[in-house]
Amino acid sequence: MAYRVLIVDDEPILTELLSTHLQDHGYTVSVANSSDEALAKLNTKPNLILLDINMPGMDGLELCKVIRNHIVCPILFLTARITEQDKVNGLRAGGDDYITKPFGLQELIARIEAHLRRDERNNRPPEVLTSQGLIINLSDRKVFWNEQELSFSKREFDIIEFLSSNPNQVFDKERIYEAVWGYDAEGDSSVIKEHIRKIRAKFMQASGSEYIETVWGMGYRWKK
Amino acid sequence: MAYRVLIVDDEPILTELLSTHLQDHGYTVSVANSSDEALAKLNTKPNLILLDINMPGMDGLELCKVIRNHIVCPILFLTARITEQDKVNGLRAGGDDYITKPFGLQELIARIEAHLRRDERNNRPPEVLTSQGLIINLSDRKVFWNEQELSFSKREFDIIEFLSSNPNQVFDKERIYEAVWGYDAEGDSSVIKEHIRKIRAKFMQASGSEYIETVWGMGYRWKK
DNA sequence: GGAGAAAGTCAAAATTTGGTCAAGAATAAA
DNA sequence: TTTATTCTTGACCAAATTTTGACTTTCTCC
Numbered sequence: 001m002a003y004r005v006l007i008v009d010d011e012p013i014l015t016e017l018l019s020t021h022l023q024d025h026g027y028t029v030s031v032a033n034s035s036d037e038a039l040a041k042l043n044t045k046p047n048l049i050l051l052d053i054n055m056p057g058m059d060g061l062e063l064c065k066v067i068r069n070h071i072v073c074p075i076l077f078l079t080a081r082i083t084e085q086d087k088v089n090g091l092r093a094g095g096d097d098y099i100t101k102p103f104g105l106q107e108l109i110a111r112i113e114a115h116l117r118r119d120e121r122n123n124r125p126p127e128v129l130t131s132q133g134l135i136i137n138l139s140d141r142k143v144f145w146n147e148q149e150l151s152f153s154k155r156e157f158d159i160i161e162f163l164s165s166n167p168n169q170v171f172d173k174e175r176i177y178e179a180v181w182g183y184d185a186e187g188d189s190s191v192i193k194e195h196i197r198k199i200r201a202k203f204m205q206a207s208g209s210e211y212i213e214t215v216w217g218m219g220y221r222w223k224k
Numbered sequence: 225m226a227y228r229v230l231i232v233d234d235e236p237i238l239t240e241l242l243s244t245h246l247q248d249h250g251y252t253v254s255v256a257n258s259s260d261e262a263l264a265k266l267n268t269k270p271n272l273i274l275l276d277i278n279m280p281g282m283d284g285l286e287l288c289k290v291i292r293n294h295i296v297c298p299i300l301f302l303t304a305r306i307t308e309q310d311k312v313n314g315l316r317a318g319g320d321d322y323i324t325k326p327f328g329l330q331e332l333i334a335r336i337e338a339h340l341r342r343d344e345r346n347n348r349p350p351e352v353l354t355s356q357g358l359i360i361n362l363s364d365r366k367v368f369w370n371e372q373e374l375s376f377s378k379r380e381f382d383i384i385e386f387l388s389s390n391p392n393q394v395f396d397k398e399r400i401y402e403a404v405w406g407y408d409a410e411g412d413s414s415v416i417k418e419h420i421r422k423i424r425a426k427f428m429q430a431s432g433s434e435y436i437e438t439v440w441g442m443g444y445r446w447k448k
Numbered sequence: 449g450g451a452g453a454a455a456g457t458c459a460a461a462a463t464t465t466g467g468t469c470a471a472g473a474a475t476a477a478a
Numbered sequence: 479t480t481t482a483t484t485c486t487t488g489a490c491c492a493a494a495t496t497t498t499g500a501c502t503t504t505c506t507c508c
Contacts, residue, residue: 153483153484154484154485155484155485156484168364169363169364170364170365187486188486190466190486190487191485191486191487193465193466193467193468194467194468194469194485194486194487195485196466196467197466197467197468197469214465214466214467215365216377216378216465216466216493216494216495217377217378217379217464217465217466217494217495217496218365218378221364377494377495377496378495378496379495379496380495411497412498414455414497414498415496415497415498417454417455417456418456418457418458418496418497418498419496420455420456421456421457421458438454438455438456440454440455440504440505440506441453441454441455441505441506
């Protein structure tokens with residue numbers, strides 16, 4: 001899905017140029033040539049906003065504060081001024097970065113990408129990032145080994161989730177059973193060894209590592 | 225030291241019954257027949273709270289939230305209701321477990337013990353640091369001599385845990401056996417000398433020190 | 449020093465535990 | 479419905495641990 005960028009600047013020549021360039025790089029672009037227009041176009045829910053500081057009427061700093069009341073996304077100021085005081089004002093207003101005119105289009109793209117990446121990371125659901133290469137995304141319930149996605153059944157993922165969220169701690173089968181099946185579940189906690197076997201097999205095939213360690217007589221632990 | 229349990233229920237017959245039963249099992253019990261009384265009795269610093277959900281005035285869920293602002297300990301709800309929604313509400317309010325009326329006293333004791341055990345484990349200081357170089361990590365159940373990890377079986381570790389947590393104190397074999405195997409375990413406490421031998425051998429090989437000292441005719445002590 | 453009790457040693461037996469497998473039961477998908 | 483997937487169970491094996499008992503050593507006290 002393409003990222004949406006909102007460009008706010010009162011110089012049509014510049015906005016046209018930027019718009020074309022960003023579209024060439026795969027972005028979906030909205031353009032606003034005034035503050036009012038910008039506010040009206042917030043409903044496009046941009047992933048990132050490029051904002052000119054010098055505009056007639058409500059200027060970029062003011063606009064930035066207003067925008068912040070509505071949505072959370074990276075806001076990059078486009079500006080000619082670049083005093084220390086300007087930076088402070090911009091950050092106070094809720095901006096994320098400055099790009100001084102004139103700027104290279106390459107640089108602009110690079111900055112935009114950097115901010116989108118960071119934003120994505122911040123808003124990303126909590127992940128357990130274990131040893132390099134392995135990503136366990138708890139809210140999507142997905143596991144990646146490098147680029148490859150490993151598929152686990154519900155119970156399997158539940159066990160992985162519980163153990164990997166408490167790395168290095170040993171949990172006996174009763175405790176795991178209680179955590180995954182529910183404290184009031186009835187049944188034999190020996191099912192766990194079967195699930196553990198399946199989990200290990202999948203990890204082993206993909207990554208060559210088992211991740212779950214047996215502590216004899218005690219239970220299992222997630223080896224980080 | 226006996227665990228302290230606070231029972232909060234507006235039915236005197238029930239609280240009386242529970243109180244007696246828990247006392248028989250060695251617990252120190254406080255009883256509150258109302259929410260107000262319960263709050264007043266928090267200063268007994270209970271290790272665990274049994275809380276009736278259905279009470280006049282502030283109900284158990286509300287009370288639970290309030291209690292959570294004061295102390296951290298397992299809170300078990302006593303309840304007749306048991307819908308899925310109730311569980312969610314209870315957990316949201318900060319409860320740890322549900323026990324539905326009517327319940328067996330056996331089960332109650334078992335649940336209480338399970339929670340106390342877990343609580344103790346979670347609140348345990350992460351590691352015992354004995355003489356330089358030796359690290360005994362109780363929650364991970366790992367022992368390090370400098371960088372090297374020493375491996376111990378369950379019983380071995382349990383013995384090390386018990387002794388090293390009470391350094392310099394002498395315990396006779398009966399006492400150690402009771403602490404590690406359980407007060408109601410049957411068997412010959414002479415097994416201990418064999419385990420001690422194994423433990424000593426492992427420590428000796430790695431560190432050149434035995435750590436466990438024999439006090440002739442008395443028992444063993446952890447030499448710090 | 450010697451008797452007797454307590455602790456240490458050792459190897460083998462007994463038990464417990466975890467891993468594996470196959471098949472049946474339950475659940476979800478088509 | 480059929481089909482496929484997942485979950486659970488029980489049996490079996492292998493490995494690791496725990497216990498046992500016979501034996502030796504060490505210590506204490508007379």
